[in-house]
Amino acid sequence: MNTQQSMNTRPASAAALEKALADKLRALLQGISWLPEVQVQPNPTELGRTFDLLASFQVPKGPEIQLWVDCRAEPRPAQFPYVALERDFEQKAVRRVRVWVFAAPHISPRMAEICESHGWSWFDLAGNCRISVPGLLHLEHRGNAPVHGRPRPKANLGTKEAARVVRALLSSELLSRPIWTQRYLRSRCEPDVSLGLVNKVVQHLRDEKILAGSTDRGFQVRDPLALLVAWRDAYRLHQHEQLGYFTLLNGWALLEALSEVHAASKGKLLYAAFSAASIQAPNVRQPKTWLYIKEAELPVFEKIVDARPVDTGSNLVVLVPRDDGVFAFSDGGVIEDYPIACTNLVQTYVDLWHCGGRGQEAAEAVLEQRLKPAWRALGH
Numbered sequence: 001m002n003t004q005q006s007m008n009t010r011p012a013s014a015a016a017l018e019k020a021l022a023d024k025l026r027a028l029l030q031g032i033s034w035l036p037e038v039q040v041q042p043n044p045t046e047l048g049r050t051f052d053l054l055a056s057f058q059v060p061k062g063p064e065i066q067l068w069v070d071c072r073a074e075p076r077p078a079q080f081p082y083v084a085l086e087r088d089f090e091q092k093a094v095r096r097v098r099v100w101v102f103a104a105p106h107i108s109p110r111m112a113e114i115c116e117s118h119g120w121s122w123f124d125l126a127g128n129c130r131i132s133v134p135g136l137l138h139l140e141h142r143g144n145a146p147v148h149g150r151p152r153p154k155a156n157l158g159t160k161e162a163a164r165v166v167r168a169l170l171s172s173e174l175l176s177r178p179i180w181t182q183r184y185l186r187s188r189c190e191p192d193v194s195l196g197l198v199n200k201v202v203q204h205l206r207d208e209k210i211l212a213g214s215t216d217r218g219f220q221v222r223d224p225l226a227l228l229v230a231w232r233d234a235y236r237l238h239q240h241e242q243l244g245y246f247t248l249l250n251g252w253a254l255l256e257a258l259s260e261v262h263a264a265s266k267g268k269l270l271y272a273a274f275s276a277a278s279i280q281a282p283n284v285r286q287p288k289t290w291l292y293i294k295e296a297e298l299p300v301f302e303k304i305v306d307a308r309p310v311d312t313g314s315n316l317v318v319l320v321p322r323d324d325g326v327f328a329f330s331d332g333g334v335i336e337d338y339p340i341a342c343t344n345l346v347q348t349y350v351d352l353w354h355c356g357g358r359g360q361e362a363a364e365a366v367l368e369q370r371l372k373p374a375w376r377a378l379g380h
Helices: 012-030 109-117 160-169 172-176 182-188 195-207 224-234 251-264 273-280 295-304 345-353 359-377
Strands: 039-042 053-058 064-071 096-104 121-124 129-133 137-141 211-214 218-221 241-246 269-271 289-293 316-320
Touching (some): 012 039, 012 064, 012 121, 012 129, 096 109, 096 129, 109 129, 109 224, 160 182, 160 224, 160 345, 182 195, 224 359, 251 269, 251 295, 273 289, 273 345, 273 359, 289 295, 295 316
Parallel strands (some): 064 096, 096 121
Antiparallel strands (some): 039 053, 241 316
8 A cells, every 4th residue: 555645554754654653643642631641553454344443432421532544645526535444433323423633744624624524533743623522522723833854746837827817717718618738728728828737737636626627637626716826825916016106197187198008008007905905805995096907018018107216105006927827817806897907806806915004804805706606607
């Protein structure tokens, strides 16, 4: 059996990891003052079950509890043993409760989410855990820094090339398609990316159980929210140059000037962040106008808007993008024939999340008011 997937074969390194996980589980349970003696041991072979550790203890005036622990060296969501382990525990008339537990050196938030959605408890070597025996015991702690090196992901979603793939995946066109291929996905990325990069991102997202499908039959997005959050956590707003400008124009005069730049630049000026959200999902008002502008269009913008660069006192925030992908799938907002387009909804969301201030509040408004309803309408 692959030792990256199970500790049952017990080579030296696997046995050491299994012992460390057993010690951590024992320490976690012994931290519960009202629990009596806790026994944690390797799986007795006579049980004939596919798990690694058996933890057992008696609840005062209650049943015996057994934790059946499956240990993994480098856990990824795609390796989760959905059906590999039996669930019929023969508990009908026996005063014994058995619970499946997933254990690893480090368990990511995504891995924890998958465990919980399938009724599994979990813990890692850092002491992060959620061990739940319904009606009898609940032990939960999160936020401890990893004490073991995490396996490197197959793809870095924080790069500009990977961002182009994610934007395409989260576009309404691909979310509405029952299936798609890597070549088709590549054709929808703006600007273009290599097929090798698409393959790398797809494989990573399959490992994370965000995409479903096989190499032969194509793929589809299983969980758009998980994909958005994964991109949000890898995204860095500071990769774009941020400039402050001041203009005396305001109201309709400013709108008309920006509309002229938008048309002259062929869409290379968009409302961004708070300004995009004020159209797409009004929630948080703030006085500055936020824009994405391609660097080559700055002279035209400065002339038409009569804007001058300032270090303080700006009323225009201009983001000069590192990558033209931010202009892809632009959104006209919710007002018909609005003269200036906004960044697409997922771009608005990730930018707001990293803006500071009340940005995360505004991002949640975009998610709840626009993105989730759109996903539900597409069957997600």
